[in-house]
Amino acid sequence: MKAVLETVNHNCKSIPRLTLVPAACENNKEFAQGLQVYLIMSVPPGVFESGLAIPGIHWFHQKHNRKYIVMVQEFRDIIMGQFAGHHHTDTFRVFYNKNDLANPFCSWEADEAWRVTHHYFHFDPLHGNHRVEDVNFQWTDGVFGVALSRPDAQGERTVFFHALSSLRVFSVPAGVMRNRTAALAAGPDSYYHYRDLGFKGNDTQATASYLDLDTGVLFFTQLNCNGVACWNTQKPLEPANVHLLVSDGERFSFPNDLKVDAEGTLWVLTDRLPVYVYKGGLDPNTVNYRIFSAAVKDLIKGTVCEV
Known part of the structure; x- marks a missing residue:
């Protein structure tokens, strides 16, 4: 796996982002064999939450993170869980496939995710x-x-x-x-x-x-x-x-x-x-x-x- 440093724009500012990319896509299965990975994200890909609760607006939606979904689906056998936080809100996210604990990630096709809050x-x-x-x-x-x-x-x-x-x-x-x-x-x-x-x-x-x-x-x-x-x-x-x-x-x-x-x-x-x-x-x-x-x-x- 190689690291690629790129620049993304956020709030009119250029921010460096480090992306991990498989060295050779055709060798993904061999590369992934025996690995277990947890994805820890500062801010997950998708719509960033605003301070307004807008009905019908989802913070994590398939159309906003297609490349990320492709990567996760490709490596679903080794991704054991996904965590995201640091939204400047009192919430955190844990993503699992509720029906298949062997491949614990969200059901992207159904866009299933829910927000949990607690004191x-x-x-x-x-x-x-x-x-x-x-x-x-x-x-x-x-x-x-x-x-x-x-x-x-x-x-x-x-x-x-x-x-x-x-x-x-x-x-x-x-x-x-x-x-x-x-x-x-x-x-x-x-x-x-x-x-x-x-x-x-x-x-x-x-x-x-x-x-x-x-x-x-x-x-x-x-x-x-x-x-x-x-x-x-x-x-x-x-x-x-x-x-x-x-x-x-x-x-x-x-x-x-x-x-x-x-x-x-x-x-x-x-x-x-x-x-x-x-x-x-x-x-x-x-x-x-x-x-x-x-x-x-x-x-x-x-x-x-x-x-």
Whole structure:
């Protein structure tokens, strides 16, 4: 697979986009053999939601994302799930095929998707104040980080999620999201499927999170601590069980995203986004983007996150 960097226009601005493309389409089956992929998207392709609720207007519609649909259908045997968030609304998306768990993606032909809302998706008004380097700003972002667990004894997965401006982590069974009736149910039947897992500690606001399927350890960025932390999901979520793995005001300024790959390596991206947004740009003579990697088992060894 090769990476193609292209430019797209959004709100009259040119934005770079990195696209992964199969090296040779005729070898897709050989390329995909044995792989399992989760698609994590900042904003899914399609119609971007506005602040107005317009009946009949769908935010995710086949006619707006044909190329994306072709790609997903081509690789449906290895795409285990699709997640999207960061819409600046208190929602997140998990896409599955409700009738075939072996090929969990939406039924594109029927354009089946539904929006799920819950109190736990909202930001905490007491924790929306942030400071990165010398920039002080306030964000009201709701659900931002979404992570998926390994299957339990019944084959069910758990979706872990948190709002960016919050100090808590929540969860919901993935089956609830796959079941349209359960997902859209009102009242207690829906509300109590979601769990408040606990308090991470002061200044633990996070952008991204990712759960390492091998160890069951959840990693999350630390926006106000310039670093990365971990929590062993087999232990209660409380400050004593959350470990700050790294904190560096220069190199880890605004850790924006992280992932764990199939080899058990944690990758972290830092990009100084608040400096760019609130100070009118970045200094090209300094390092503004960094990518870090480390073996998960080495990182958590000797910490409360160790398995």
